[in-house]
Amino acid sequence: MLDILQTIIPIALFYSAPLILTALGGVFSERSGVVNIGLEGLMVMGAFVGIVFNLTFADVFGDATPWISILVAMVIGAIFSIIHAVASVTFRADQVVSGVAINFLALGLGVFLTKQWYGKGQTDMVSEPFYSTNIPFLSDIPIIGPIFFQKVYLTSYLAIIVAVIAWYVLYKTPFGLRLRSVGEHPMAADTNGINVYSMRYIAVIISGALGGLGGSVFALTIASNFSQSTIVGQGFMSLAAVIFGKWHPLGAMGAALFFGLAQSLSVISTSIPVLQEVPSIYLTIAPYVLTILALAGFIGRAEAPKANGQPYIKGSR
Amino acid sequence: MAGRIQSILRVLKNLNKNKNFGGIILKKKHLLILFALLLSFVLVLSACGTADEDDSANPADDNTETEGTDETTNEGTEEQAEDTNFKVGMVTDTGGVDDKSFNQSAWEGLNAFGEANGLVEKENFDYVQSSSDADYSPNLNRLVQQDYNLIYGIGFLLMESVTKVAEQNPDTNFAIVDETIEGDNVVSIRFKEHQGSFLVGVAAAMKTKSKKVGFVGGVESELIKKFETGFEAGVKSVDPSIEVVAQYAESFGDATKGKAIAAGMYNSGADVIYHASGGTGNGVFNEAKDIKNADEDAYVWVIGVDRDQHEEGAIGDTNVTLTSMLKRVDVAVQNVTQQAYEGEFPGGETLEFGLEDDAIGIAETNEEAYTAEIDEKVQEFKQSILDGEIDVPSTDEELEAYLADL
Numbered sequence: 001m002l003d004i005l006q007t008i009i010p011i012a013l014f015y016s017a018p019l020i021l022t023a024l025g026g027v028f029s030e031r032s033g034v035v036n037i038g039l040e041g042l043m044v045m046g047a048f049v050g051i052v053f054n055l056t057f058a059d060v061f062g063d064a065t066p067w068i069s070i071l072v073a074m075v076i077g078a079i080f081s082i083i084h085a086v087a088s089v090t091f092r093a094d095q096v097v098s099g100v101a102i103n104f105l106a107l108g109l110g111v112f113l114t115k116q117w118y119g120k121g122q123t124d125m126v127s128e129p130f131y132s133t134n135i136p137f138l139s140d141i142p143i144i145g146p147i148f149f150q151k152v153y154l155t156s157y158l159a160i161i162v163a164v165i166a167w168y169v170l171y172k173t174p175f176g177l178r179l180r181s182v183g184e185h186p187m188a189a190d191t192n193g194i195n196v197y198s199m200r201y202i203a204v205i206i207s208g209a210l211g212g213l214g215g216s217v218f219a220l221t222i223a224s225n226f227s228q229s230t231i232v233g234q235g236f237m238s239l240a241a242v243i244f245g246k247w248h249p250l251g252a253m254g255a256a257l258f259f260g261l262a263q264s265l266s267v268i269s270t271s272i273p274v275l276q277e278v279p280s281i282y283l284t285i286a287p288y289v290l291t292i293l294a295l296a297g298f299i300g301r302a303e304a305p306k307a308n309g310q311p312y313i314k315g316s317r
Numbered sequence: 318m319a320g321r322i323q324s325i326l327r328v329l330k331n332l333n334k335n336k337n338f339g340g341i342i343l344k345k346k347h348l349l350i351l352f353a354l355l356l357s358f359v360l361v362l363s364a365c366g367t368a369d370e371d372d373s374a375n376p377a378d379d380n381t382e383t384e385g386t387d388e389t390t391n392e393g394t395e396e397q398a399e400d401t402n403f404k405v406g407m408v409t410d411t412g413g414v415d416d417k418s419f420n421q422s423a424w425e426g427l428n429a430f431g432e433a434n435g436l437v438e439k440e441n442f443d444y445v446q447s448s449s450d451a452d453y454s455p456n457l458n459r460l461v462q463q464d465y466n467l468i469y470g471i472g473f474l475l476m477e478s479v480t481k482v483a484e485q486n487p488d489t490n491f492a493i494v495d496e497t498i499e500g501d502n503v504v505s506i507r508f509k510e511h512q513g514s515f516l517v518g519v520a521a522a523m524k525t526k527s528k529k530v531g532f533v534g535g536v537e538s539e540l541i542k543k544f545e546t547g548f549e550a551g552v553k554s555v556d557p558s559i560e561v562v563a564q565y566a567e568s569f570g571d572a573t574k575g576k577a578i579a580a581g582m583y584n585s586g587a588d589v590i591y592h593a594s595g596g597t598g599n600g601v602f603n604e605a606k607d608i609k610n611a612d613e614d615a616y617v618w619v620i621g622v623d624r625d626q627h628e629e630g631a632i633g634d635t636n637v638t639l640t641s642m643l644k645r646v647d648v649a650v651q652n653v654t655q656q657a658y659e660g661e662f663p664g665g666e667t668l669e670f671g672l673e674d675d676a677i678g679i680a681e682t683n684e685e686a687y688t689a690e691i692d693e694k695v696q697e698f699k700q701s702i703l704d705g706e707i708d709v710p711s712t713d714e715e716l717e718a719y720l721a722d723l
Contacts, residue, residue, distance in 0.1 A: 003584070007580065007581055007584045007585075010580070011576075011577045011580055011581075014576075015573055035350070037353060096353035097353065099353075100353060115415070119415065120416075120417065121412065121413045121415045121416045121417070122417060124628065125599075125602070125628065125629055125631075127631075129603070129606075131610040131611065132607050133611070134611075151611065221603075222572050222576055222603060223572045223599055223600075223603075224599055224603050227596070229570040229596055263574070263577065264577060267564075267577040267581055268577075270562075270564055270581070271562075271581055271585045280565070284567050309350065
């Protein structure tokens, strides 16, 4: 039993990390009232930048390369998301359409630049990806240590820490209150002297940074290279985690972890005696069935921020 | 694609103008969001789809993918030997001509053919890239109209398009890789992947210390089954007591799942994993390297597929790639093109390329891991296959019969 858990939990953790980070980005954006379908595109951008930076500067930064890579991916993700902010906040374009455009643009740009710079459809594998480690001290704790702290990626814990910070920022600081109020009732917020536009800009840019972070973490822990099929659907899984988690940072984290656990279970189940007899097709669909059951049965009504998706027009009623 | 979306959006807008239809009041926003979500999903799914197919094509096709040279229309099968008007073209699948896989390999085959015969790129041989599934037929037709003599469809994804276009243009010659198409003007190029898988199975059996090896497949299908059964037969031929665990990711582009499956297999004691899963295999390499990074002495190996995946296994000064099963699409493409060039296009035939044509092979790049001892054993079995003493199984039933005979 213990060794099964020891296999399942680390897999669930590395699977979830990119989803958690990206979903947090989604939470920020949507809490401020800007729908962000473009999470997928932001992840693509993050993955692309993370890989390219890593390939280019591996010799310069050595072991620190992956960490610097995800920082750079964060910055570029943030800059890239400004496109979405400008379109949907300043020009009041339809936020969904703008998000879809972000998805197209990121993938097209990533693949195009890869061909331009490397002369082929996909990059080489990076030489300095993230590797799993044992976390000092914590991994020595009996039972819990081997399950949660041995052979794990630091980025998984980074994701969990960021989720807690996001919760604190959104629910315990004046900034968070303003951000949420802008998403619930922008006119009331405006009346109280909050600059709706700049709050929304900041929220979208934060989501870009987190999306970029999520994409680069995915690329550097799992895929190791960049191609058109590196990010396929993870951004939408994150979006699902946002809704599953009821637009709450910790909820989104829980949802992402749940996805990871379900996937991990379905993969590992072939080596669990009781489940070995189950035809593999059922195990393959299990994560999705579990998700639907959880959504339908236990989560209850998920209510989006009231002003989500509505451009704010100053002075209108 | 963009055009399609625009038109959908336009329709949506019109819908919104008549908010009240059928007595139901639809809110514009909801409708739009719904549609956009749907659209995005369709996009993602289709992206996944093509990726998967590509990948699936990859493992299988790597070496197989197509060759499509046409000998064409006007000249049909007339003598073509010294004919500098000979034009051969290939249509890639969505992987593109630089996919490090079968599309690229096929293109290398055409280049080799051109070089050997002193022909000119663009004039005598060329390729057309497909950026989506919808491009296959138009691309094929374009080459037909430009009087190409032989046109390759690279990969099983092009099967329907090649079938249709070949029927409509009986005077042009076609070839398809990794699929079988009936028709006098079509050559079907297939590979005996099970033979190569058998040989890497022998290598895996020689290498394993734990007596347990793994197989990671892309999507469970007839094609990937050939890899699995060949591999298992090879392993058991060396030592029937070695356990072979097989698992399918049901995707050719899901590195996460590949990594998870590999983690599960290595944790449960397997020490050599053979993958036939395209991009999913990236996750397998990733996991093996991760284990190696944590413990330099860890005994974990990966066997690559389609082309030499030595590069993917590099970590520091060592390499986790034991060997790779090579599928030489270029060899097959060059071979068929040459025949067509000489006016002997084998129309209507299904050509199966295998060890005897050097179209299937085994990589020996990692000399440290792939020892002389292993090589000796592999060569021994290779000879037996070539001599016809071993008939490598390619389906579950054949495998069962084969194992019973051991």
